[in-house]
Amino acid sequence: MINWDDYRLILAIARARGLPGAANSLKVTLSTVFRRLERIEETLSTRLFDRMRGSYEPTDSGFELIRAAERMEHEALSADRIIAGRDQQLTGLLRVTVTDALSVSFLSRHIPSFHVKHPGINVEILSDDHLLNLAGREADIALRPRRPAEETLVARRIATIHWGIYASHETCKSLGKIQDLVSLDGQKFISWSGGSASIFIDKIIPTTHCPISSSSLTTNAELAAHSDLLVLLPCLMGSQWRSLSPVIAPLPGPVGELWVATHEDMRRNARVKALFDYLVLAAEADKDRFEGTA
Incomplete structure (x- = not known):
């Protein structure tokens, strides 16, 4: 046995x-x-x-x-x-799975104030582009840049993600005022190998050179900050990166979505409900940042 x-x-x-x-x-x-x-x-x-x-x-x-x-x-x-x-206590551990880029540019600004409001809740941010399994209790809440496909999840779209092209302050000064994407013909870019957003740039700009690439948007932002290369970033991220300035933002191309989700069995848990509702309000407050109009 x-x-x-x-x-x-x-x-x-x-x-x-x-x-x-x-x-x-x-x-x-x-x-x-x-x-x-x-x-x-x-x-x-x-x-x-x-x-x-x-x-x-x-x-x-x-x-x-x-x-x-x-x-x-x-x-x-x-x-x-x-x-x-069924737990209705606003105390204990709450785990959030989120991509590294959203962790840095969104959660890091809002979780501290959530903790002030709910000091009994300990929030663990699981920052990784490999999103964890909510059904397996690997996390309690997920922030995802696409609509969750799992039928057992309760999800809500909380933001529209616009993109922009950014560069270091010095590079932006040397470029001058850019009227359109075609004006960036021949410029050097940092390519994001972790997603398809870079394909949009390749289609619009006649000739681009990508001597450096990485799978991390946060790494790409820092690479741009320390070089003369241009980088494609979500406006929420690029607009608050201290060493970067917008070249063109927001872009007229396709936009993404931000969803917050939890398992249907956990939606009435007091800790989960508190953070779920808080993130909805936080995204509404950041609407201009997400859309690149801040």
């Missing part, structure tokens, strides 16, 4: 397709995972994983236990969310 911790171990190995990733997710040593898997297989008298070129592939018996573990995990998480959703 195996217990829930054993099922969790099997599920972790399957998801990581190996022992190192499982050990990392379970926060135990590699040798612990190895020994526990050996014990489980010995108890069941069957092999659960085939070792193939460094990865662990489930056997038929392994698949059966993995499916059972997934069902158990789903039920446990569901019960956890339902109980947490």
